[in-house]
Amino acid sequence: MYIYTSRVHYSCLSLPDAGLDSDSLSEMQRLEYFGGLREASKFLPKVKFETIDLKGCQLMPPGLDQWPPATNTLMRRPDNDDYSSTNRSKGKKNHQRDNGDYPEEGRSNKQPVAFADDSEPQEMFDEVLLCLGYHEFESCSNDESLITEGSGKLQRNKQSKGSKTAGSKKQNNNRELVDLSTLLTQCAQAVASYDQRTASELLKRIRQHSSPYGDATQRLAHYFADGLEARLAGARTPSYSPLVSMQISAAEILKAYEVFVTSSPFRTVSNFLANRTILKLAEKATRLHVIDFGISYGFQWPCFIQRLSKRPGGPPKLRITAIELPQPGFRPTERVEETGRRLKKYAERFNVPFEYNVIAQKWETIQFEDLKIDRNEVIVVNCMNRLRHIPDETVMVNSPRDIVLKLIKKINPDLFFHGVVNGTYNSPFFVTRFREALFHFSALFDVFEASVPREDERRLMYEKYVYGKDILNVVACEGLERVERPETYKQWQVRNVRAGFKQLPLDQEILKKVKRMLKFMGYHNDFRIDEDGHWILQGWKGRTIMALSFWKKA
Incomplete structure (x- = not known):
């Protein structure tokens, strides 16, 4: 039996000051929410923001945060890489990558797309989304030598000595x-002082x-300068949406996301653990x-x-309740x-009884x-970085963040x-x-620098449409306009x-x-997995980037 229902609160579509409502944003998780910088574009210099589609580039996250990895062979930056900041050509795609298999979360060396229709080959989705490399991984899973224990513990929000930072000196x-x-820090102080x-x-x-075409530090500085410029100009509230804008093709944005999962295991590990x-x-x-809070794609x-x-x-029988923002x-519920x-x-292809329901409104x-809870079902709540x-209590007295957690508690899932x-x-x-x-972002840019050629067009796109928009929001926006409000795993x-x-x-x-999977897939040796108080920590060069945990009602 296949049941399909959806519902949406249209009253949530007018987002005056809440255009950047955290609630309104989910980490679609990262590629998702940033869509609509059209207001900010009025105030920004043409030259600096020509490369950004300010008509509604929207991040897909955290749905896309849940996108499975692409291939198990990483592209390494050439040792003699002298790609200078003056070379502004996009470069050529690297077609030398191995066609390896990814366990559990799928694999692909093809361009993924956001929507499936009759004109798109099904095999493209299969290669990206299905567990095509599962058996290969399982055959190696008992090899203890593949366990990556890591050297030392991940530092809790402290800068590791000797690691590459945004302050690295370089020559132009x-x-x-x-x-x-x-x-950048001096400029931020001047902006804060209205100087x-x-x-x-x-x-x-x-x-x-x-x-945006230089080394990791130059790219990082470019996007932070964009944010400072927007803040200095007094950009008004952008209009954000949790899903990728129709202005940008989903194929392009997913193509950019492919390089993220290829170069880092963060999403791979999350999906593997959850599934x-x-x-x-x-x-x-x-x-x-x-019940998937922030299902995205x-x-x-x-x-x-x-x-x-x-x-x-x-x-x-599988029932999925997809919770998203309109x-x-x-x-409002199209995607x-x-x-x-x-x-x-x-579900039809694999003969799994399936029901799908949509709730598109502010989560609080x-x-x-x-949610139509049935206590005869095994209930799981999934929320990946969303x-x-x-918004938290610093934005509203009655914290929407706590209201959502109370709703999940009332659901009383078998697993959160x-x-x-x-x-x-x-x-x-x-x-x-x-x-x-x-x-924080210096580590993310450093991951690409260590794993992906600078001229890779997918890296350029991901840095622009994901990291660039996250940075712009953090730097240029305040109040409800600022939707990027992370907390440490200790705070959570x-x-x-x-x-x-x-x-x-x-x-x-x-x-x-x-x-074992981390080692099997050939990720960079500077990635680490650690444990702390029932949290699974994922880090880069001693810096904790993401954390995962499992919960039940007390």
Whole structure:
């Protein structure tokens, strides 16, 4: 039986000051929410923002955060890479990548697309979304030598000595030594003090030594300069949407996202942990209800459906409740409904009884009755890095973030899977937030620098449409306009316990498989997986980037 329903609150479509409502943003998780900088574009210099589609480039995250990885062979930057900041050609795609298999979450060396229709080859989706490399990985999964234990513990929000930072000194074509980190911080201080003359002079210097085509530090400085420029200009509230704008093709944005999952294991590990844990929980269930807060394009679930179909005794009835924010315009649920049609095709193909329901509204306005909870079902709540876009008590007295957690507690799921971005750049004080964001994003740009050629067009696109827009929001926006509000996993620990949850111990067997998988897929040696108080931490060069945990009602 296949049931398809959807509902939307159109009253949420007018977003005056709440255009950047965290609630309105989910980490669609990262590629998703940033869509609509049309207001800000009125105030920004043409030259600097020509490369950004300010008519509504929207990030897909955290749905896209849940997109499975692409290939298990990483592209390495050539050792003799002398690609200078003056070389502004996009370069050529690297077609030398191996066609390897990815366990559990799928693989692909092809360009992924957002929507499936009759004109698009099904095999393209299969290669991206299905568990085509599962058996290859499983055959190696018992090799203890593949376990990546890592050297030392991940540092909790502290800068590791000797690691590459945004303040690294470098030479430009004129051999002039500059410290872009110091220049950016001084410029942020000038902007905070409304010293427009000093800020403009510093921005001019930063522009001379930064470039979206240079090394990691130059690219980082370029996008932070964009944010400072927008803040200095007093850009008005952008109009954001949680899904990728129709102005940018989903194929292009997913193509950019491919390089992210190829170069880092963050999404791969999250999806693997979630899917394996849910499968183990529902091992004997006849009915399974997954409530996905921030489903986006639903790329996490085709592989899950495939695995579910192979369960001894047959698959259970699968019901997915897709929770998202409404798209602006006359078709507020269009993309999430398309996600349902795609998942329905996979369910039919693998003979999994399937029901799909859509709720598109601000998350804190969702009522328990809307979810149609059936206590005869195994219930799982999935939230991958999306709660950081929900406003907290610093924005509203009645924190929407806590209201959503209370709703999840009332659902009383058998499992609440919570993934978070471990960020400290949520300070109400601008200069403090600026410094923390500079530190955090320097690690993300460094990941690309270590793994992907500078001229790779997908890297350029991802840095522009994902990291660039995140940075722009953090630097240029305040109040409800600022939707990028991460907390550390320690802060989420306190918040979740306060909301009435208890943390579940980690499944050591699944965790061992994850560590083997990290090695099996050939990711860079500077990635680490660690544990702290039942949290699974993922880090880069000693810096904790993401954290995952499992919860139940206390």
